[in-house]
Amino acid sequence: MPTADRFVRYKVVDRSGQAARSRSPFECRLFREEGRPTSKYFPTAAQAHRYGARMLAKPSVDTRGTPFTEVAEAWLGLQRGMDLKPATLKQYERHLRNWVMPKHGEWGFRDHRITSITGGDIQRLLVRMQQEGRSGSTRKQVFGLIGMICDHALSEGLIDLNPQDQVPRTRRPSSKRSRTPRPLARAQVHAIHDQIASQRHELHVDYALMVLVGFYQGMRFSEIAAIRRNHVDLSYGSLFVAEPAKHGDQRTTPLLGPLPQRLADYLDRAQLDTGDLLFPAIGGRQLPAAKVQRAKELRVDGALLREIAADLDVSLATAREYSRAKVDPKPRETDPVDRNYYRNRIWNPAVEALGMPDRQFRDLRNSCIRALLTGDIDGRRWPPDIVQQFIGHADSRMTMDVYHQVYDRDVHRFANTRTKGIQPPHLGPQ
Incomplete structure (x- = not known):
């Protein structure tokens, strides 16, 4: 192996005949003394020639290279010194631990030198993640993480090119949502509640009430499962969200719709102590x-x-x-209800019986956002910034761009009423 990873010549090739290279058709291919060539694409031939000449004049880099683990740890140390959210740092550490530098397994770059990583290595890791069933969002996060680490190595002069640039854009992961949120009408929500109540009437825990909490409060499943007796204040009609799933901001929200009376009836019947969970685990199975x-x-x-x-x-x-899984005994009533147990034993049988097998519990949150924005809950259309605070989003753009769906029938209904000089009370479904 040579002691220097030096480029000895370059060649500019016109790839304009390839549809995938329509924007950057000129390839600058750099050749080393030993090893595989490296390519980068440019919009014009002049840019490709300038890049090739600059890379030939650049000082050589030690091919033995710095271990990738050292570069990643140095980059992560810089991130810890920046003003990042704790959740973002945890995400970086989790992806490094599970995918980029796992202790076990055949994938990842734990045993690689920073100079030996190629675009093909990154593509193989992404393919492995896809085979493991990882979502496009997770693969995109890992892809971006590798790119940031390699950018750090590039700025430190450890490599000449970022191998992430060698991955074709058509092979890069996309985080497009595979499933569009499908809001439920208020009548559908109450139908699901009644179906669960009729199917699980023998349980002393009112799991059907979780459906109404999810719809009228717009809470995530984990937030609902963590509700305790002292989080509910019936005198003020409020609910304290003590364990938010994201962003880490606790919040107190007013109880909407029939929830004050429903919760009062349930608490009178359940006779819970101050710190007891409203929806504890009473079922489950021990894995072999x-x-x-x-x-x-x-x-x-x-x-x-x-x-x-x-x-x-x-x-x-x-x-x-x-x-x-962990080999644990069945859940105790001091544990919150398990998400998988609720989905498989309570939610799915109810929605399948109602002919809505494709609906998920998280659709309740989207339904709440849409109902608040269109006035379907209390007849008032809430401003987006108020909905954002009520729901617990970090940005109102998340509320409007991702969750709120305006349907054609709403637009036509609004247009028809305006032409008649009538202001509609709300735009939601009847």
Whole structure:
């Protein structure tokens, strides 16, 4: 292996005949004394030639290179000194630990030198993540994280090119939502509540009430599961969100719709102590210890989920559950209700019985936002900034751009009433 990673010549190639290169058709291909060539694309031939000449004149870089782990730790240390949200730092650390530099497995760059990483290595990691069932958003976050680390190495003079630039744009992950939020009408929400109440009437915990809390308060499932008796103030008609799922801001929200009376009836019936959970876990199942242990062993060896599923003769979802689970006893009533238990045993049977099998619990939050903005809850259309504070979003643009959906029938209804000189009381579905 040579001691210097030096470019000896370059060549500019016109790729305008390729549809994928219509914006940057000129390839500047740089050749080393040994090893694979490196390419970068430019809009004009002059830019490609200038870049090639500059790279030939650049001082050589030690091919032995700095270990990628050292570069990543140095970059992460800089991020800790910046004014970043704790959740952002935790996300960086989690992606580095699980994907970029895992202790076990065949993927990642733990054993790589910073100069040995190529665009193909990054693409193979993204493919591995896709095979593992990771979302486009997660893959995009990891892709961006690798790019920031390589940018840091580039600024320190450890590499000549950022390998992230070698990944074609058509192969880069996208975080487009795979599922558009589908708001529920108020009548549909109450129908789901009644269906759950009729199916689970034998339980002393009113899990059906969680549906109304999700719709009228717009709370996430984890926030609802964490509600305790002392968080509900019936005298002031308010609810304290003590454990927000995101952004870390606790908030106190007014109880809307029929919730004050429904909660009062439930609390009188349940006779809870001050710190008791409103919706504790009363069901669940203990996973088979042998299969959980086997799944974890295969996971450590770098097996894919489909390989674990084939080895254990279970579905892909069950294999994922086994590989993540802990061998614990059944949930106690001091634990909040489990999300999977609620979805599989309570929510799904109810929506399937009503002919809405594609609806999810998180649709209640979107339904609340839309109902507040259109006045479908109390006849008043709430301003977006007030809805943002009520829901717990960090930015009102998140409230309007992502969650609020205006449908054609709402637009036509508004236009028809305006032409008649009548101001509609609200725009929501009847």
